Structure formats: C-alpha cells, structure tokens
Amino acid sequence: xxxREDTLARIRKNRPAGDHPLPEVPLFPPLVGDDLMAEFGxxxxxxxxxxxTPVAGADPFxxxxxxxxxxxxxxxxxxxxxxxxxxxxxxxxxxxxxVDVAIVRAVFGVAETGSVLFTQNELRVNAVAYLAQxxxxxxxxxxxLVNIQAAYRRPDFARAAYAVLHTGPSATADIEGVLIHGxxxxxxxxxxxxxxx
Amino acid sequence: xxxxxxxxxxxxxxxxxxQDGRRLRHAEAATKPVAVKPSxxxxxxxxxxxxxxxxxxRPIDQAEAAERFLAAxxxxxxxxxxxxxxxxxxxxxxxxxxxxxxxxxxxxxxKTHTLANLDRYLEEFEANAKANGVHVxxxxxxxxxxxxxxxxxKDHGAKTLIKSKSMxxxxxxxxxxxxxxxxxxxxxxxxxxxxxxxxxxPSHVVVPAVHKTRFDVAEVxxxxxxxxxxxxxxxxxxxxxxxxxxxxxxxxxxxxxxxNFAIAETGTVVTCTNExxxxxxxxxxKLQIHSIGIEKLIPRIEHLGVFIRLLxxxxxxxxxxxxxxxxxxxxxxxxxxxxxxxxxxxERLGMEEFWTSLKCxxxxxxxxxxxxxxxSGGLSYGATYSGPIGLIIDxxxxxxxxxxxxxxxxxxxxxxxxxxxxxxxxxxxxxxRKVLAEEHQIPLLKxxxxxxxxxxxxxxxxxxxxxxxxxxxxxxxxxxxVYNPLNTWGKGREMPETPRQSFHSWYKQNRMGKTTSxxxxxxx
Numbered sequence: 102x103x104x105r106e107d108t109l110a111r112i113r114k115n116r117p118a119g120d121h122p123l124p125e126v127p128l129f130p131p132l133v134g135d136d137l138m139a140e141f142g143x144x145x146x147x148x149x150x151x152x153x154t155p156v157a158g159a160d161p162f163x164x165x166x167x168x169x170x171x172x173x174x175x176x177x178x179x180x181x182x183x184x185x186x187x188x189x190x191x192x193x194x195x196x197x198x199x200v201d202v203a204i205v206r207a208v209f210g211v212a213e214t215g216s217v218l219f220t221q222n223e224l225r226v227n228a229v230a231y232l233a234q235x236x237x238x239x240x241x242x243x244x245x246l247v248n249i250q251a252a253y254r255r256p257d258f259a260r261a262a263y264a265v266l267h268t269g270p271s272a273t274a275d276i277e278g279v280l281i282h283g284x285x286x287x288x289x290x291x292x293x294x295x296x297x298x
Numbered sequence: 299x300x301x302x303x304x305x306x307x308x309x310x311x312x313x314x315x316x317q318d319g320r321r322l323r324h325a326e327a328a329t330k331p332v333a334v335k336p337s338x339x340x341x342x343x344x345x346x347x348x349x350x351x352x353x354x355x356r357p358i359d360q361a362e363a364a365e366r367f368l369a370a371x372x373x374x375x376x377x378x379x380x381x382x383x384x385x386x387x388x389x390x391x392x393x394x395x396x397x398x399x400x401x402x403x404x405x406x407x408x409k410t411h412t413l414a415n416l417d418r419y420l421e422e423f424e425a426n427a428k429a430n431g432v433h434v435x436x437x438x439x440x441x442x443x444x445x446x447x448x449x450x451x452k453d454h455g456a457k458t459l460i461k462s463k464s465m466x467x468x469x470x471x472x473x474x475x476x477x478x479x480x481x482x483x484x485x486x487x488x489x490x491x492x493x494x495x496x497x498x499x500p501s502h503v504v505v506p507a508v509h510k511t512r513f514d515v516a517e518v519x520x521x522x523x524x525x526x527x528x529x530x531x532x533x534x535x536x537x538x539x540x541x542x543x544x545x546x547x548x549x550x551x552x553x554x555x556x557x558n559f560a561i562a563e564t565g566t567v568v569t570c571t572n573e574x575x576x577x578x579x580x581x582x583x584k585l586q587i588h589s590i591g592i593e594k595l596i597p598r599i600e601h602l603g604v605f606i607r608l609l610x611x612x613x614x615x616x617x618x619x620x621x622x623x624x625x626x627x628x629x630x631x632x633x634x635x636x637x638x639x640x641x642x643x644x645e646r647l648g649m650e651e652f653w654t655s656l657k658c659x660x661x662x663x664x665x666x667x668x669x670x671x672x673x674s675g676g677l678s679y680g681a682t683y684s685g686p687i688g689l690i691i692d693x694x695x696x697x698x699x700x701x702x703x704x705x706x707x708x709x710x711x712x713x714x715x716x717x718x719x720x721x722x723x724x725x726x727x728x729x730x731r732k733v734l735a736e737e738h739q740i741p742l743l744k745x746x747x748x749x750x751x752x753x754x755x756x757x758x759x760x761x762x763x764x765x766x767x768x769x770x771x772x773x774x775x776x777x778x779x780v781y782n783p784l785n786t787w788g789k790g791r792e793m794p795e796t797p798r799q800s801f802h803s804w805y806k807q808n809r810m811g812k813t814t815s816x817x818x819x820x821x822x
Contacts, residue, residue, distance in 0.1 A: 105436035108592065108640040112417040115648025121414040123597060124407040126604060129397050144617065146316045148324045194582045195548045214618040227581040227629065231574045249618070250603035258599045259564050262430070262627035263581070268618050269324060271574035272313070275489035275505060277512050278328025278380050279532035282313035284488050285540060285547070286574020286621075 131247035145215030148269035172201035194228035203233035213248035220261035231286040349677025364674030387615025406720040409657035426565030430627040440470030456551035462576035463487040464556025486575035501676030504662040553579030593656040608718040613661040664713035686713035701739035704730035
C-alpha cells in the first residue's frame with residue numbers, strides 16, 4: 102500500500118473513541134475601544150511599526166518624505182505615488198533585491214494587533230514586501246477591523262493564493278533577546294492612514 | 299569583504315525603542331537586557347556547554363548533560379533568566395484577554411475533533427490543495443519525507459535550498475540527509491542558522507539558539523562567516539548574517555517552509571514567523587516546498603481566529619507574530635509542493651494515554667516555564683523535542699533511547715497550566731514513567747540517574763539568585779519546585795487533578811502561606 106493509504110488506514114484504526122463535535126466558536130467582544138484608528142496605531146507601535154496620519158491638504162507622504170528622497174529605487178504598487186521601478190515589468194522576484202522603499206496598500210488592518218493584510222493582488226510581486234529595505238503601507242481608516250477573529254471571517258483568505266498579515270517590520274531577538282528589526286525582511290514598516298482614492 | 303566595507307554602522311539600533319519612545323518588547327525580545335557583562339564573560343571565557351552524549355539507541359543521560367550546563371554559570375543564568383522572562387511576557391499577554399481560558403478550551407476541543415476525524419480532514423485538505431494546483435505528497439516516515447523532497451529537488455535540477463525553521467524537518471533529520479546529496483541547505487532563521495553553522499541541533503522550538511550567549515555567536519560567526527571575533531554586538535552579528543544570507547536567498551533554486559496550521563477547507567499552509575524568512579523562502583525561488591505534520595490540520599479558516607490569538611501570546615507574549623502567512627497556491631510560473639508527513643503520528647493516535655500530545659502547536663510555553671528545562675538547556679535532552687512536551691513525545695519515537703527523559707521533571711504541573719491547547723503534560727509524564735517501568739525500559743542505572751537529577755535540583759543557590767526576591771505568586775513557582783525536589787522523585791502518589799482554574803489562583807488557594815520548603819507530600 103502507498104504511504105497515503107497506510108496513514109489513512111492507521112488513522113481509521115486508531116482514531117480516539119467517542120463523539121467529539123466541532124465546537125461553535127462564539128464571537129468574542131473586541132478588546133479595543135471605539136477609536137479603531139487610535140487602537141490600531143497604538144498596537145502597531147508596540148510591534149515596532151510606525152503610524153502616520155496625514156494632515157488634510159498637506160503631503161500625505163510627509164512622514165516618509167525623507168526616506169523617499171534618500172531612496173534610489175522606489176517600487177510603488179499604488180496610484181498615489183509613482184515609483185521608479187514598475188512592478189508590472191518585473192520578470193523575476195530577484196530583480197527587486199535593490200529596492201529601497203516599497204509602497205503598497207493593505208486590504209485591511211486589525212486593531213487588536215496592529216496588523217495589515219496583503220494578498221498577491223496588492224503586492225503585485227509577493228517578494229517586494231520582503232526584499233525591499235523599507236515598507237510603506239497605505240491603509241484606509243474605514244478598512245480597520247476590530248480583531249483577529251473578524252479578520253478570519255473575511256473572504257480574502259479563501260480566495261487568495263497568498264495572503265499575509267504583517268505586524269510591524271521583520272524582527273528577531275534570537276541573540277540574547279536583543280531586539281533587532283530587519284532580520285531578513287524589511288527594516289521598517291510605516292502605515293499611512295490614507296483613504297482609498 | 300569586511301563587514302565595515304558594507305556600511306553596517308548606518309543601521310543604528312533604533313529597534314530598541316518605538317515611535318513613541320517606549321522600549322519595545324515584541325517578537326522574542328527580552329523585557330530587560332539579560333546580557334552577560336563583557337568583563338565577567340571575558341574573565342571567565344566560559345565555553346558553551348554542549349548537549350547530551352548520543353550513543354546510538356542507548357538511553358540519554360539527561361542529568362549528566364544538565365550537570366555540565368549547571369557548571370557553566372554564565373550560560374545557565376542567562377538561559378534561565380531569558381526563558382523566565384518569556385514566561386512572564388506570556389502571563390501578561392494571557393491575562394490581558396478575558397476569554398483566555400475559553401480560547402484554550404476551544405482550541406483543545408477543535409484539535410480533539412480534528413484528530414478524531416483526521417482521515418476525513420486530510421482527504422479534504424489534499425483535494426483542495428490539488429484543486430489549487432499544488433502537488434501533494436504523503437510521507438510514511440522521516441526517511442520517506444527526505445527522499446520525496448530530494449526527488450523534487452533533483453527533478454528541478456536544484457542545487458541550493460533556502461528554508462525557514464521547521465521542527466518537523468529537524469525530526470526527519472532532513473539536513474543531515476541532504477548533506478550527502480550535493481544539494482546545499484541554507485537555514486534562514488537567525489537562530490536556526492546559528493545552530494546550523496555550529497553543527498548543533500536547535501535547543502528550543504521557538505528560540506533555537508537561546509542556550510548560546512552573544513560571545514558564542516560571535517565565535518561561530520567569526521569561524522564560519524569571517525566576522526570580527528572581538529565584536530559581540532548583537533546588532534553587528536544579526537546584520538552580518540543578513541548580508542551573508544541575502545545573496546544565498548536571491549540565488550536559491552528552491553525554498554522550503556514548515557507549517558503551523560494546515561486548513562482543510564482551503565488547502566492552505568499557515569506559517570507564523572518573525573523574521574520574514576518563511577515568506578522569502580516561499581516567494582523568491584521558482585520552486586516552493588511545504589512540509590506538514592499531519593497533526594497540523596484544522597478544519598476551517600475561522601478557527602485561525604482561535605489559534606492565532608493563542609500561539610504567539612503563549613510563545614512570546616506578543617499578540618501575534620510579525621508575519622502570519624497563508625500559502626494556498628503557486629505563483630504564476632512557479633511550482634508548489636506540500637508533503638504530508640506521518641512519522642509515527644497515526645500510531646500515536648491509538649495510544650489512549652498519549653494521543654492528545656498530537657494537539658501540540660509548538661509554542662514552547664511548557665519549556666519556558668519548566669524549572670528543569672531552564673536549568674539544563676534543551677540540548678541536554680538529546681532529542682528533537684526537549685522540555686516537558688519532549689518528555690511525552692520523544693518516547694513515541696524511540697522507547698529505549700528516550701526512556702529516561704520522563705524522569706527529568708519535578709511534576710509541578712506548570713507545563714499543563716500554560717499549555718494553550720490544554721494537554722495534560724505532567725500527567726502524561728507520570729503515565730510514561732509507569733509504561734516505561736512496566737516494559738522494563740528503565741535500565742539499572744535508573745536509580746543512579748534519579749539521584750543525579752535530584753542533586754541538580756537540590757542546588758537552589760543559583761536559582762534563587764536568578765529570580766531574586768520572589769514577591770509574586772508566579773515567581774514563587776520555581777522556588778517551590780526547587781525546594782521540593784526529592785520528594786517528587788520516584789515516589790508513587792496521587793497526581794493533582796486537571797486544573798480547571800489558572801495556576802495563579804490555584805497557587806493562591808493551595809500554596810500561599812504554606813512553608814513550601816517543608817512540604818513533603820508533593821503537589822497534593
């Protein structure tokens with residue numbers, strides 16, 4: 102018999118006796134207050150991310166303007182800003198190794214954790230969110246969900262080939278508990294609260 | 299090329315503090331520095347204690363390795379403080395959620411249900427993964443897994459493989475197997491990479507190099523990557539690894555990850571990581587492989603709303619890992635493989651007293667809270683899985699080799715209390731002792747071993763110093779465990795009932811005000 106048939110047969114022979122129904126998962130009350138923007142920003146900062154709320158009429162990218170001005174290669178996946186590396190023209194993910202700043206829009210944010218969700222549709226090339234040195238994320242305040250439970254009731258996870266929650270930048274503390282951003286992925290993650298155009 | 303040439307100094311340690319100026323404690327970060335003072339370390343030049351001596355199938359002498367760990371006070375103290383700090387962070391995170399106990403119960407029930415219907419959920423997962431364009435493989439055991447992955451790599455002419463940390467591939471001995479194939483395997487998790495370069499197994503399921511000081515890491519990196527042996531700054535070391543590994547990531551022919559959760563209804567593999575290396579492994583090379591232990595199945599996406607809330611809080615005290623990644627289908631022009639690995643799991647399912655160990659989500663909370671683990675180091679167990687969960691899983695792989703491990707416990711029950719899926723770990727430890735004794739797997743040296751272990755635990759001075767003045771009930775736990783060791787060794791007695799309340803309140807009710815050092819009747 103094949104490994105598949107062997108394993109399935111052993112499971113059928115060995116399965117624990119008794120009736121073990123799948124429990125209903127209740128909707129838990131959110132752990133956050135009503136001001137989802139503030140709650141989201143506070144959690145994101147605790148996870149090493151940065152938050153910016155643009156002033157109406159001013160440069161929406163003011164918080165990262167210095168970073169953008171200092172960047173040689175900017176890969177933008179959003180209409181709000183033009184980069185100089187067209188993600189539609191990238192043949193191989195490896196070609197994004199020199200990206201200084203990548204700018205993408207999140208599907209939604211999660212107030213409980215300060216997370217943002219991307220799928221392959223927002224990233225265009227998935228690897229850009231990890232190969233870039235810095236990541237700038239646009240998030241519509243109207244797209245902030247209360248908690249993780251609400252996030253997993255969204256249809257995006259069942260539809261996307263790739264979906265990922267980012268909560269702050271790449272981090273490690275594998276050496277003596279010393280926190281370091283940019284272990285392998287992005288060194289910083291800044292969320293700009295900017296309504297969809 | 300020296301590191302200085304690469305302009306590393308511009309990466310200032312701004313990661314210490316957040317945008318609001320407050321100290322950051324996310325990921326595996328310690329709440330306060332636990333670093334050994336350079337003067338003390340330099341003066342002592344304490345070499346890293348190595349793990350248990352492996353001699354074929356002969357029983358592991360955990361106590362012997364633990365003795366050597368204890369004889370290295372700089373390592374022992376830092377290790378103990380670091381893991382106790384993670385345990386403290388876990389408590390803060392857990393107590394911050396009113397429904398914590400309800401979540402644990404739900405997680406436990408969802409796992410019970412899934413394991414009781416595992417054949418059905420595996421078939422559902424397989425059908426959905428195939429419909430998503432994924433190649434699905436089944437591996438009977440570790441050797442089978444290694445052959446399958448090797449075959450996939452050979453078929454694609456792959457010469458290098460980048461991978462993220464996976465306890466399953468450790469369990470399969472995948473790296474050792476691949477060493478003879480001419481295909482280079484590159485670990486990309488920092489801790490795991492340190493262990494790979496030092497030719498040592500990971501000592502902890504979440505923080506693989508937690509038993510090493512930064513001086514040890516500096517020595518390993520100087521020897522293997524040519525870094526400055528005198529520079530033991532963690533930022534310098536981590537950045538050096540980034541610069542060293544990045545070209546390998548870009549040039550890799552294939553990428554590989556493990557799996558935290560596999561979703562039956564969608565055929566999705568979920569990984570929970572902090573560094574972003576799993577996403578690099580899954581998104582950069584044209585070929586991606588995900589190795590999945592069959593017990594990782596959960597029925598639906600919505601159940602992640604339970605497990606994701608528990609996992610990182612239990613492991614690190616963070617509300618979530620930096621990256622929670624959901625791999626469902628291949629990218630355009632790339633190929634995706636999933637390998638479902640049994641390796642004894644379907645057999646364990648039939649072990650009446652032990653099958654619930656299959657619920658484990660590998661958070662490491664039981665390790666962080668265990669006084670024996672914290673004082674002896676993960677490598678002293680001589681097995682893939684160490685600490686309390688290791689004591690009850692390892693004997694299922696090799697009864698003789700791991701026959702002594704279930705005796706490396708004070709039976710304080712703390713592991714059971716912190717387990718996010720409510721595995722009755724300490725009861726299973728006790729049950730294994732009975733099984734192994736009845737089957738005469740406990741060799742003649744049992745008595746001597748237990749005596750040695752007793753000696754280890756009866757030396758509380760270092761321990762007391764490490765935890766300082768214990769002013770909270772939670773901090774008292776290891777004192778109790780240490781003051782109370784000998785009576786827990788080898789005496790048959792009533793085991794505590796499965797707690798229905800938190801350890802905190804249990805402790806208050808049962809222990810506060812009693813003179814723990816004079817307690818002679820064990821836990822109950």
